[in-house]
Amino acid sequence: MKRRTKSTAKALQLILAILAAFFAIYPVWFVILASGRGTGRLLTFNLAGMFLPVTWSFESYQVMLFEQPFLTWMKNSLTVAALTTVACLFIATSAAFAFSRMRFYGREWGLVLFLAIQSFPGVLSLVPIAQLLTAVGGYGKIWGLILAYTVGTLIFTTMNLKGYFDTIPIDLEEAAMIDGCGPVQSFLLIALPLARPALAVTALFAFMGGWGEYVLASVLIPAPETRKTAMVALYRLANDINTPWGLFAAGAVMIIIPVLIIFLYLQRYLEGGLTLGGVKG
16 A cells, blocks of 8 residues: 555656746747747647747748848847856855955845845836946946846855855865965865865856846837847847747847857866865764
8 A cells, every 4th residue: 555655656756847848848849849830920729839840940040140230249248148147256255255254344234235135026126226327337337237237246256155165164264364365366276176166156147147037128228229238128129019039039049059058068166075084974
């Protein structure tokens, strides 16, 4: 009886896992299929065409690559995402290490302030951010958008890295200092290499935040078309008369590719337990 109950439970778990995988994968597969149906078609009434590429055309990809400034939009998104990632890593690593290792006046209040800012709805900060960027001359410019993304992402990245630095035994840094390393050297040579998994997660999060964000980009860079990011440009392809679903789908497929490449590259660093056994006893 117990074996039958366990077998039934495993069968139900397997069915639920298959259904969950289907609901997770099919939307992406649907977009890939839609990108090959032409520039104006999204759905097909052919049952087989809902799941298999019965007919395929590269028309939408050709239009996006050669008739639309899609490569310029991709370059803008890549520039924004890459520089946001670099800025977040450069600032967040030092700030997180300071909050983790140093004891200074206002440290506890700073952590509480970080949590309070993180809980604040980001949409409500659109107008103040636009006003600040206008005051410093960054409104409508790529560097202004990078600054807004960096500031908005720093809270999460700093707290994430701070939590990981807390798990690294301080004995490793103290041993390095006994051997002659200073605080900066112990940070660069000991803490940062051990924090590679957290750095990979932080870099991926910062890149995706700058790559796929729409609201800030649509408000802070209203014009011209050559300065728009890929997400904003894709949305504005639509008009009141016709919606080019095929172009949307083809653009979405091509937008996924850089994120997939970044994820596959960073996947080898997404591992835990680098410090296990680092300190004995």
